[in-house]
Amino acid sequence: MLLVKTLREMEYVAASHIKDAIGDVEIEIRPSGFLGLLIVHCDESLKEKLEEIPEIETIIPVLVECEAKLDEILSKAEVVAEKVKGARTFAIRTKRRGTHDFTSLDVNLDLGDRIRELTGCEVDLNFPDKAVYVEIIGKRAFIGVIDGSEERKKYTPEKVDSRKLFGKISFVQMPYLEDTKAALEIGERIGRAAQAFEIKELIIAPHDYVNAFELEYFIKGVRRGQIARYKIQERAYAREVRKVPVFVRDLYQTARDKRRKRNVLIITDPTGRQISDVKEELVRRIRFADEVVIFAGSRVGIPKGLFRLADFVIDLAPYITFATEQTIPVTLSALLTVYEEDEEARGVIKSL
Template sequence: MIFVKTQRGMEYIAASRIKDELGDVKIEVRPAGYLGILIVHSDDVEKVKEVPEVERAIPVLFEVKSDLKEIVSRAEDIVKAMGEFRSFAVRTTRRGLKHDFTSTDVNVELGRRIQELSGADVDLNFPEKAVYVEIVNERTFIGVIDGKEEHKKYTPEKVDSTKFFGKISFVQMPYLEDLRGAKQIGERIGRAAQSFEIKELIIAPYNYVNAYELLEFLKGVRRGQTARLKIQRKSYAREVREVPVYVHDLYQTVRDKRRRRNVLIVTDPTGKQLSDIKEELKKAFRRADEIVVFAGSRVGLPKGIFRFADFVIDLTPYITFATEHTIPTTLIALLDVYEELEKELREEGKENGEGSSDQIG
């Protein structure tokens, strides 16, 4: 038997595709009326996984009554079925309102018993084995999958991009043309800056500017930032940092940011391709306390500040991208360099018998 999870509304399509793979097999679609699940009466889990509509296929070891003691009583059989493992996690989903226990009760009690029997560690993030307890009213399905099959947002191999973006000050010349256009572009820039949770966004004119156009641009920045911040706070389990936004003269910003351990980057079509200076950038990032990126808008950056930049980079040779695309385009390109550096440092750490790298900055 296989417990299958799908997107809600995709159950019947998934069932049809599974029958294409397995033939006329018995399938319970939406058991007890619950969306997003199927029970396939077959053991051929690999063929079921061939169906794209299937989100997760859990081979069922046991079906028991939805009673906490009965679920926990199968711990010994579960451990035998799991083979050799050093760490595990119990994942329980409870469907139905008439149970005298919670999903947490199952996780704790069954997990404690498995740990007693096996001596393995509980690892909720990266377990070698994951025990799934799927409760559907009075029926409970227990299965085990390899921890590597779980799709995780964050794994030890992934580089933490927030660490890098938290060092970036983005200096953006304001987009000033008309009131409506200024506000629209400002909104997109504010949204982008908040999305990456950079250290700060500095809006930097360098001459007299129309006060009302600048006002509308800044209103747009705030509106875009606030909209994105609300989404982040709803979506992220971690604390979200609100990006500070400042207004400062461009030339004075250059003076203020010229410090020994800061790296100043200008984006301009006259610069070098990223691939040509990648190794130099890695060395600079390795020592950097702060990475300061300067970007123009409709009017390019004044050439005088180029002399004070550590790097002048042409991110997309022969292509000029829109002002509102500058932040995401630049940061994604620089993140690629940072990820390479982090991986190299990790390899160095392994060779020297050290842990993962925290050496940048």
Template structure:
């Protein structure tokens, strides 16, 4: 059998040497046509696939079903063999990786081959969650075609239908963050980390809330850092995510006025502080409350904790990590990850997501 082996970029030589040790009789072509991160392996060993997957440097192994010239018509004709591996009632998708200059694009292959398979089988095309994936790897003058079970292809994708979308919770969360103060450089650095964290979790809003008057220039430095951190994360999200991303709204508001305003129906106020009970003590009731409310307001301190007088107005005061105090920049990630963990359990209890 022939296999297309994929590795991290520039790790193909290391992986190739281990492959030669594991499969001494195999023909191993490292970086075919000069393309890094690729190895073509040809072996008669019945356990070749198993042995390849035992090598940590190997990221993916694609068994080759058909090898044809890298020509659009030849690839189209391969559909006659491909359809033998797609059962009646199964959906499929064609995925193509083209390397090198050709007079056709990857999309052209997907369209032409997909249409031919559909004509021959009547199978439905499902680009999101197919039962079978027809993988076309074009390397130089050859096209290597495989038919992979959909669950195998989707296994390492970030976004699959069996995973709950944590953004639905975070869209209800308003973060009320006390600003960090001190010298301008430090304030700006902490602001950058907080802005990045708030944008990363795509929360409903970030409210920068001083508890009293503070140096205007220190606050300005902090807010500039927040803006820079948010912008850097936003640009990464725009490139990485298949959906549209919006910037988290950012406001400045007096801490005490925030409490006054947010004490309304279907709002839940949570303060993170070591003086409260542990998360484990309140998690079941807290998860239920989070499920039903319209907005979850989380107050996070900075250098100093949230003033104790505000505890009376909170629905929960929670100690996330007993005998530990979080660094300022860890407040948002630690709190939201903890809240999501207990909220996910609540969704499972309600049958809104499946059991592991």
């Protein structure tokens, strides 16, 4: 038996191609009404043929099927352990669909403990030798074991851990004001971007008196965008997610406070130099900095007087002015790119 995952609404298309590939086998389409799922009643050896079907996202050979009860799932630990034995590490990947009196985390912890006791293997969520999939579909639970090499890894030892860079970036954003509807919308996009990159902090920094109610809408948008992204991260990541702190501080005082010996101050502005012209010095300073502080304007740019306090004034795209909500992703992506290039050139793909 194979558990097959597709994009939603692609189940019937995939089922048709499966039958063309391996014959008229029994296929449960959208079991218990859940989209994006197929249960193919066939021999595991036919898995290779299904891998040629692009409409299929994931294929999990089913080792055992049982009732979707925690005790029942745990009772299969010995069977699962036989498949895991011989590996150094393993991970439990649980996806629960429907209403139950236990959580996916309960399965991960309890089944993981049982398998660890039975095999002596250690848990490694990122690079396991074996991955145990527990797919819970309504009242049924399906358990399969695949080699870790078969997983499409989001993280590999050869990649730079971008969190080490973003985790020391303080982003100072002038608020978008005047139009409350636009302030709410732009604030939401900025909050989502700041949380997506999990930066050290976001500082909302007006440079003068501002309308309190306009600022209220902007901050409300930041909060709304942050929460929306944070909830997605909690569901998507196997690790703990950090909620980005958000502060309000006068722009000039922020610049004074942040101008310390081991901090790097960066201003993004069309009058600055191209990042390619300063990347060697920029990366060297970033690598040894305690904090990287980036200032970004809004409907008006950063006041020119602050340029004297900056270590770098950078024009990320000559002859192009970015929209306010694009500044965080564009700036951080550019910094990560030059940092990765430097790490590769030095032959060091590790933390800062």
